[in-house]
Amino acid sequence: MTQINAQIVPNLWFDRQAEEAAAHYIAAFGGNGRIVTTIASHPDSPSPQDVPVVVEFELAGQRFVGINGGPQFTFSEAVSLEVRVAGQAELDRLWAALVEGGSEQPCGWLKDKYGLSWQITPTEYYDLVTEGDAASQDRLMAAVLATHGKFDIAGLQAAARGR
Secondary structure: OOOOOOOOOOEEEEOOOHHHHHHHHHHHOOOOEEEEEEEOOOOOOOOOOOOOOEEEEEEOOEEEEEEEOOOOOOOOOOOEEEEEEOOHHHHHHHHHHHHOOOEEOEOOEEEOOOOOEEEEEEHHHHHHHHOOOHHHHHHHHHHHHHOEOOOOHHHHHHHHOOO
């Protein structure tokens, strides 16, 4: 069997806001990212000449491609980006930056102003999932399902411990 060396690069379809979204995401990640390249539009492109067709950018070491392809496709919850953060302060900071102009969703999810779904998940959640018994995990899951908006780490910990 042939081994394939490949990097997975998510491509995100925007109407006309790929460059704006890339800059917004880079700012949300505290500047931990960059626009790698932009490709100007071509005559057959559905994008007008004033926006690039492709914006390649990087967030926290992960490459993405933003495509200005027009309004025919939009984001749905079928695909989301999960960001694992350590501590309530980082969760709060990133949540506030990404939810601005968007909306809070159930179970620690948000939808940003471009319609892209994000899960801002504390690493402490994964610690709780792997420790404790089945009853602890059931209480944790109930707390997750009852959450609308961002997670409260102390609340998840208390729920898992039955407090």
